[in-house]
Amino acid sequence: MSDGPHLLELEGVAKHFGGLYALSGLDVRVDEGEIVSVIGPNGAGKSTMFNVVTGLYPPDDGNVRFHGDSIVGLAPNRITKLGIARTFQTVHLFPNMTVLENAMVGQHCRARSGVFGAVVRPPGTRREEERIRTKAKESLEFFGSRLAGYRQEQPAFSLSFANRRRLEMARALATDPVLVMLDEPTAGMNPRETIELRDHIVRMRDVLGLTVLVIEHDMRVVKGVSDRVIALDYGRKIAEGTYEEVASDPQVIEAYLGTKAVG
Amino acid sequence: MRGLPTASIVRAGLVGGVSALFVSLVGLYTRFADLELVGEQITLGRVLIPAPALVAAYVVTRPRFVGGERRPIVLGGGLAVGTFTGAVTGAVFALAVWFADWFGVDRIRQVFVQVTEPLIDFLTFDKGVPAGLAILVVLCLAGGAIGGFERTAPASIRTPAAVGVLTVLALGLLQRIVPIILIQLGIEADWLYTPSTRGLTWLGAAGIFVVAAAANVLWTRGGARAGQRVRTTIQEAPAAKLGLLVVTLSLLSVLPLLLGTVISEVLGQVMVFVLLGIGLNIVVGYAGLLDLGYVAFFAFGAYTTGLLTGALLNTTTGAAEPVLSADLNFYVAVWIVALMAAGLGLLIGAPILRLRGDYLAIVTLGLGEIVSIITASRWAQPLIGGPQGMRGVTNAEILGLNFQKDPQAFYYLALAFVLLALFVSWRLAASRVGRAWTAMREDEQVADAMGISTIKYKLLAFAMGGAIGALGGSLFAVNIGSLSPSSFGILISITALAVVVLGGLGSLPGVVVGALVLIGLPGLLREFEEYRLLIYGGALVAIMVLRPQGLIPNVRRSRELLEEEVEQDAWAKGVTGQAEAVVGVVPGGRLAGESENLE
Numbered sequence: 001m002s003d004g005p006h007l008l009e010l011e012g013v014a015k016h017f018g019g020l021y022a023l024s025g026l027d028v029r030v031d032e033g034e035i036v037s038v039i040g041p042n043g044a045g046k047s048t049m050f051n052v053v054t055g056l057y058p059p060d061d062g063n064v065r066f067h068g069d070s071i072v073g074l075a076p077n078r079i080t081k082l083g084i085a086r087t088f089q090t091v092h093l094f095p096n097m098t099v100l101e102n103a104m105v106g107q108h109c110r111a112r113s114g115v116f117g118a119v120v121r122p123p124g125t126r127r128e129e130e131r132i133r134t135k136a137k138e139s140l141e142f143f144g145s146r147l148a149g150y151r152q153e154q155p156a157f158s159l160s161f162a163n164r165r166r167l168e169m170a171r172a173l174a175t176d177p178v179l180v181m182l183d184e185p186t187a188g189m190n191p192r193e194t195i196e197l198r199d200h201i202v203r204m205r206d207v208l209g210l211t212v213l214v215i216e217h218d219m220r221v222v223k224g225v226s227d228r229v230i231a232l233d234y235g236r237k238i239a240e241g242t243y244e245e246v247a248s249d250p251q252v253i254e255a256y257l258g259t260k261a262v263g
Numbered sequence: 264m265r266g267l268p269t270a271s272i273v274r275a276g277l278v279g280g281v282s283a284l285f286v287s288l289v290g291l292y293t294r295f296a297d298l299e300l301v302g303e304q305i306t307l308g309r310v311l312i313p314a315p316a317l318v319a320a321y322v323v324t325r326p327r328f329v330g331g332e333r334r335p336i337v338l339g340g341g342l343a344v345g346t347f348t349g350a351v352t353g354a355v356f357a358l359a360v361w362f363a364d365w366f367g368v369d370r371i372r373q374v375f376v377q378v379t380e381p382l383i384d385f386l387t388f389d390k391g392v393p394a395g396l397a398i399l400v401v402l403c404l405a406g407g408a409i410g411g412f413e414r415t416a417p418a419s420i421r422t423p424a425a426v427g428v429l430t431v432l433a434l435g436l437l438q439r440i441v442p443i444i445l446i447q448l449g450i451e452a453d454w455l456y457t458p459s460t461r462g463l464t465w466l467g468a469a470g471i472f473v474v475a476a477a478a479n480v481l482w483t484r485g486g487a488r489a490g491q492r493v494r495t496t497i498q499e500a501p502a503a504k505l506g507l508l509v510v511t512l513s514l515l516s517v518l519p520l521l522l523g524t525v526i527s528e529v530l531g532q533v534m535v536f537v538l539l540g541i542g543l544n545i546v547v548g549y550a551g552l553l554d555l556g557y558v559a560f561f562a563f564g565a566y567t568t569g570l571l572t573g574a575l576l577n578t579t580t581g582a583a584e585p586v587l588s589a590d591l592n593f594y595v596a597v598w599i600v601a602l603m604a605a606g607l608g609l610l611i612g613a614p615i616l617r618l619r620g621d622y623l624a625i626v627t628l629g630l631g632e633i634v635s636i637i638t639a640s641r642w643a644q645p646l647i648g649g650p651q652g653m654r655g656v657t658n659a660e661i662l663g664l665n666f667q668k669d670p671q672a673f674y675y676l677a678l679a680f681v682l683l684a685l686f687v688s689w690r691l692a693a694s695r696v697g698r699a700w701t702a703m704r705e706d707e708q709v710a711d712a713m714g715i716s717t718i719k720y721k722l723l724a725f726a727m728g729g730a731i732g733a734l735g736g737s738l739f740a741v742n743i744g745s746l747s748p749s750s751f752g753i754l755i756s757i758t759a760l761a762v763v764v765l766g767g768l769g770s771l772p773g774v775v776v777g778a779l780v781l782i783g784l785p786g787l788l789r790e791f792e793e794y795r796l797l798i799y800g801g802a803l804v805a806i807m808v809l810r811p812q813g814l815i816p817n818v819r820r821s822r823e824l825l826e827e828e829v830e831q832d833a834w835a836k837g838v839t840g841q842a843e844a845v846v847g848v849v850p851g852g853r854l855a856g857e858s859e860n861l862e
Binding site: 055076078085088092093101105108118121125129175 | 686
């Protein structure tokens with residue numbers, strides 16, 4: 001692969017909850033400009049991997065490097081500031097803030113003004129607030145007309161399910177990330193919305209120049225977007241490669257369909 | 264009426280009866296037997312006789328929800344149910360009075376000190392036991408019928424009627440205040456209030472009822488829409504906004520001249536709690552951190568102001584210098600106090616950052632207690648005077664105004680502080696900082712994952728809340744001039760929280776209204792002083808039941824509450840429709856109850 005450090009590198013990462021090993025000895029590398037899909041049956045450790053990378057859980061063993069520097073032990077907000085943004089498997093918005101405010105929260109880590117700026121409102125703060133607003137609107141407009149216009153002033157809870165997912169992605173994009181981690185972005189979407197979102201994921205790489213790590217169950221999406229696919233089962237990596245390679249891997253087929261009956 | 268809800272009627276009636284007994288036993292009736300509201304017959308005590316039956320009937324005739332469908336009770340049924348409830352209440356009440364009379368008042372009095380001959384005479388209308396009890400029962404019946412009427416009559420009748428009656432009662436209660444204001448304004452008040460007894464005249468009461476009811480009718484007919492139009496104009500035109508600001512400010516600045524010293528003094532106390540409310544609102548309302556030890560900042564502000572402005576310790580032999588003190592001008596010292604209080608906020612905030620909800624509340628409660636114990640301790644005596652306290656806090660004299668002797672002058676000082684705090688708080692809420700607080704309150708873990716340092720913003724909330732709370736303490740110290748540990752008990756924390764909750768969490772106008780209701784009304788109605796806590800408790804329970812979002816709610820907060828309610832309803836039914844959809848589509852999707860885990 002490329003020279004120098006990888007963008008994101010998991011080295012022997014382990015995480016257990018009591019006696020349950022959610023992840024064990026996991027090695028994953030992601031390079032800049034890639035779209036990497038993570039697949040695997042339920043409970044394979046995909047979301048746990050996301051939570052370890054974004055700092056919600058500390059790993060029990062191993063290392064996570066971003067741009068070559070370890071990010072283990074950093075608070076989630078520090079990791080976001082370094083350039084890793086994420087969405088959640090079950091949508092987690094700020095339901096009573098407006099759509100625009102949700103996206104503006106994403107820009108929080110790229111702004112500086114504090115109490116003094118808030119109270120006195122010097123020109124610098126006004127400009128910053130204006131910039132936050134513009135950037136937030138831009139990230140909402142990434143989804144075309146879906147989150148545009150009057151919708152931006154409505155509370156987030158009033159959105160349709162698919163739009164909540166879009167807003168969560170827009171909020172992630174508003175953090176000006178380098179790497180976006182999407183946890184089952186098409187879950188709960190209908191086929192048309194799924195196809196639309198597939199194009200959006202590709203555009204994140206091609207238009208915004210982002211690296212995307214995506215957990216996905218819908219194999220059409222995985223096939224359509226992935227530069228590389230990683231398959232997990234029982235917290236281990238069982239296969240890695242192009243979609244075709246992984247899809248034909250006997251271990252992957254076994255993980256999804258169960259062990260062949262003996263005899 | 265077919266199928267009267269007998270069980271509910273009896274239950275509500277019994278509760279009403281027991282409440283009536285409670286009101287008798289704590290002495291409310293005897294205390295207010297002679298407080299004449301209208302004419303000579305309608306005293307506050309007599310108004311309180313049918314009140315338990317009225318409330319019980321009002322509760323029992325509420326609309327029922329059958330299978331998620333709202334089923335209001337019709338007027339006839341409401342009147343019947345209400346009257347029956349009142350009958351049960353009246354029966355319990357009358358039985359108890361009869362028993363007390365038969366058993367002997369003196370024997371009961373050994374346990375319940377408020378049970379006296381005058382109480383029995385009052386409850387039997389001086390007509391002796393059998394005859395008087397009939398009147399008592401009839402009054403309870405009437406109360407029940409009114410309760411049922413107020414719930415089930417058409418809104419176009421019951422609302423103006425209720426508004427009219429309540430206005431008459433309120434103006435009757437304010438008999439010491441309103442005539443003073445009218446005289447200040449140069450208006451002859453004799454036709455409205457009887458000069459000898461001070462209650463409203465019958466003519467005055469009728470006039471007030473008609474005016475209030477008519478105002479209510481006009482308001483519902485189109486006033487509400489007109490008000491909305493005015494609001495939009497103000498929001499859209501900067502000139503109108505400025506004009507409104509100027510009008511409000513000039514009204515506020517002539518207020519003490521209109522109201523006279525007594526009311527100005529009460530307003531000063533209200534302002535102190537408005538400051539406390541604004542500060543606590545940042546911690547509880549904006550950042551969502553339940554702080555039950557807010558008195559810590561109040562005490563800190565008061566004592567630090569004393570120390571920095573050269574106050575002396577009270578001792579048995581006279582006065583002594585504190586071991587550490589300065590003699591600064593108040594207007595310099597107050598900034599230092601605020602800064603130091605912000606520091607204290609960080610100190611208190613740091614160890615409890617990881618705590619949430621109930622745990623945070625318990626620990627802050629303890630921290631508040633620690634501070635009030637320190638103020639009274641011998642250990643801190645050389646610094647802040649211990650049990651004897653301090654005296655000689657500066658009166659912050661400026662432009663010849665003495666803030667300790669002249670309540671009207673103090674009002675202006677307090678107003679300046681309050682306006683400053685309101686401005687700061689309002690600007691904070693509408694900024695990047697406020698957005699971070701809101702996000703944190705809505706979902707702490709997600710806010711963290713979106714790049715908001717929850718540690719920083721929690722500490723910031725404690726620091727800002729602490730600084731404003733300390734300003735409240737500072738103001739209090741200047742007003743009183745001497746400090747004693749008894750002023751810094753847990754009651755301050757509770758009152759401040761009650762102000763914030765009553766007004767509406769996260770709402771600045773709510774804080775002002777909350778303080779006016781909880782501090783201003785008891786301050787004006789000195790008769791209620793002994794029953795202050797009882798009334799607080801009652802008011803808070805009523806608010807929680809009738810208007811959980813507060814008197815003037817913050818839009819977002821009330822949505823959150825509503826949402827919790829919806830979630831709870833959904834939980835009670837099993838699974839939300841939305842979660843069902845998710846479960847249906849997502850492989851391995853999960854139920855709504857589990858969604859708190861970020862997996």
